[in-house]
Amino acid sequence: MDTIFSLIPPSLLVLSFGVSALAGLVKGMVGFALPMILISGLGSFLSPELALAGLILPALISNAVQALQHGFGAALASLKRFRVFLGAGLLCLLLSSQLVRVLPVPVLLAMIGGPVALFCIMQLAGWRPHLKNGQNRFAEVVIGSVAGFIGGMSGVWGPPMVAYLTAIDTEKREQIRVQGVAYGLGALSLTGAHTVSGVLNAQTVWFSAFLVVPSMLGMWLGMKVHDRIDQAAFRKITLWVLLVAALNLLRRAFLG
Structure with missing residues (x-):
């Protein structure tokens, strides 16, 4: 704990716990958005690098659970079906992850907040690509590359993939599973890439490990109530929360 407190004061650690629990809750309900909520929420009061380090292990473990919830065989089938998308995304993720250390903080904040805000606005406006x-x-190569490039710098690669899966009318159970497989592979690559970049190191890994607990508790609860809520209404509320958080990151990027 001394290592964690050297990075972040107790009051912000408690706040980080709450953000992580919320991210896990949403993840359990709709199958995505944990990295978006974590990077947007944590980035509102922590440095971009510490926020990015914090989301790595919760993303890795929660996506492993999601990917394997229907068994290893189903996960492997989804991996084979979307191998082009995943390959392009992982390659660009590994390349762009090394930019975190060299980009100015305002630029990094804008590159995180911009895509999240754009995705939320389009979804709230009723945009449903088909x-x-x-x-x-071809679309898989292009969209996968964009998702990976954004993900390597921000830890957020979900929005482009959700948009693509929606556009091809992916069946609900498979969509949840594919997201888990894709995000799990991305999280595994992100862990390795940011171990190399130095974002995840001997100090920040303890903060990330601490956030696994509230994230998984939230995800467990979210999965329990998944079938008992109006998912469309909850997703809209989630988008509004994400939009506010993303706009706050843009405010920090341009106004300080």
């Missing part, structure tokens, strides 16, 4: 011919390899 590809008439279903799964498209």
Whole structure:
């Protein structure tokens, strides 16, 4: 605990616990948004690098649970089906992750808050992309690369993938599973990449490990109430919360 307190005061640690529990709750209900909530929430009162380090282990473990909830065989089938998307995304994630140490803080904040805010605004406005011919390899390369590039710098690669899966009318159970597989592979790559970049180190790894507990508790609760809520209404509320958090990051980027 002394190592954690050297990075963050107790009051902000408690606040981080609450943000992580909320992120896990939403993750359990809708299958995504844990990194977005963590990076947006933690980034509102912590440095971008510490916020990014904090989300790495909760993302890794929660996505492993989500990917394997229907068994290893189902996860492998989803991996094979979306291998082009995942390959492009992972390559760009590994490349862009090394930019975290060299980009100025305001630029990093803008690159995190901008994509999240744009995604929320489009979804709240009713935008639902649709590809008439279903799964498209070219679209997978392009969208996967964009998702990976953003994810390497911010830990957030979900919005482009959610948009693509929605556009090809992916069945609900498979969509949840594919997201878990994709985000799990991304989280594993992110862990390795930011061990190399220095974002995840002997000090920050303890903060990230601490956040696993509230994240998993929140996810467990979210999965319990998943079938008992109006998911569309809750998702809209979540988008509004994310939008406010993302706009706050943009405020910090441009106004200080």
